[in-house]
Ligand SMILES: Nc1ncnc2c1ncn2[C@@H]1O[C@H](COP(=O)(O)OP(=O)(O)OP(=O)(O)O)[C@@H](O)[C@H]1O
């Protein structure tokens with residue numbers, strides 16, 4: 001079996017288990033719907049405090065963040081937890097001996113979680129956001145929107161791998177990993193617009209906005225809410241692509257080194 | 272029994288016949304340490320100066336006290352851990368350079384493998400076989416032999432430890448490995464199941480010329496399945512590496528007889544039995560070569576003493592622990 005065959009069967013294996021635990025899926029969906037309600041209210045309440053040059057309805061703004069992280073947050077969480085879970089089930093040795101490296105295992109976990117979340121987001125979140133009028137997509141914008149989601153996806157695989165690589169050496173990174181996810185969410189304007197950072201740290205917003213993921217969500221908001229293509233979009237996409245490639249490349253290099261180390265140090269089979 | 276290995280040679284011929292046998296496992300001067308402590312700053316030595324070879328079709332038993340590094344050695348052969356020093360070659364493929372080729376040939380059955388509770392046996396086998404690219408029907412004969420075929424559509428949460436152990440073994444065999452590494456697979460099996468499992472592995476071995484590497488505490492399992500035995504000392508060095516039959520023969524006894532008398536027995540009385548013995552506190556252990564000699568001790572004892580003067584009289588076969596301590600004592 002070639003590499004992709006093994007990757008595919010690992011993905012299928014994860015989905016098999018995820019589907020068996022239907023209760024967890026129900027919780028995921030319930031949680032997301034709760035998020036939507038919460039952020040709609042939050043948006044409505046905070047909307048009174050105005051930020052300069054801010055052209056969105058704040059609730060809409062936040063809900064795009066919810067949609068974005070509905071797609072990637074779960075995949076990140078699942079991936080970062082994957083090693084701990086496999087170790088607890090004693091399956092790491094089995095996977096290694098069957099030529100599934102730690103990298104492959106994590107990438108497969110990210111893929112299968114993506115399949116799971118896209119299904120949930122497309123069935124539950126997207127229609128709701130569409131129905132309440134947050135998202136008004138012009139069909140011609142869809143290729144651009146998909147491109148941006150795809151690039152964020154690649155970027156997030158890299159990020160998840162990098163964070164998980166810590167897990168190979170240190171046994172429990174749960175708290176660190178969730179802090180990191182919070183930071184990413186804040187940077188992407190999940191809780192409040194990044195521009196608001198300037199209220200506390202003047203000048204910070206401008207640099208955060210250059211961060212590929214932030215840039216991506218920023219462009220997505222313009223496309224999804226305002227139906228507008230940012231004039232600089234070609235250049236931005238180029239920069240985002242570069243960021244994504246660097247991120248995943250770095251992650252793969254780091255992972256392959258860390259895997260060797262862990263086989264020497266015995267940190268993986270020994271949770 | 273095969274003749275001893277020629278050091279360093281990759282091919283061996285066997286007494287007159289011109290059969291060439293390939294070296295399957297070649298372990299040279301392997302050392303393994305694990306870093307421990309909060310900052311991984313301390314090291315514990317687990318294996319040192321491990322050197323041995325195994326020819327095609329030869330089966331190895333790794334024996335030693337708890338913590339002597341048996342599982343670690345098996346995991347190194349399975350490519351899960353890399354040694355800190357020395358080399359390991361499997362069918363002449365170095366585990367550092369050709370790891371994926373080595374992995375294609377190996378199956379490692381670990382007692383640590385646990386299952387998704389909600390999957391049935393059939394789903395579980397499919398779940399693992401998907402990764403191995405194997406076909407679950409291949410293992411039906413084994414499942415029938417041990418009676419697990421009746422449980423195909425039962426969930427694993429209801430399985431006993433023994434049934435889970437057999438499921439792990441089934442998964443390991445599904446891959447059709449050339450080398451099957453078994454970590455204490457028979458530990459939780461009852462006597463009958465153990466026989467069935469051994470029979471099956473034995474048949475499979477005869478058919479496929481498997482190479483087995485196993486850890487087991489039961490001398491019967493070792494005796495039935497293995498040609499070579501690797502005795503590991505506490506501290507992870509080799510106490511002995513030899514043919515199983517040679518080692519069993521070197522030990523002067525087969526059975527031991529434990530006697531627990533109400534009053535300590537005098538040395539003169541003990542000597543008069545005419546068998547080697549040792550005193551362990553209030554106990555006396557006699558060593559014998561056969562069941563007949565056990566009966567002889569029994570009869571003599573009850574001739575000399577009244578039944579109520581003996582609290583306990585019991586016999587047991589040679590255990591691998593006995594063997595370990597015998598060779599350890601012989602060394603010093
Ligand atoms: N991954 C690891 N990290 C750190 N220490 C380890 C690791 N694996 C094993 N050890 C240590 O190495 C020593 C040998 O362990 P190992 O499991 O190989 O022993 P064993 O001979 O199989 O023992 P048992 O008969 O109890 O199964 C033990 O002290 C154990 O704590």
Ligand SMILES: [Mg+2]
Nearest residue numbers: 341342343454
């Ligand atoms: Mg062990």
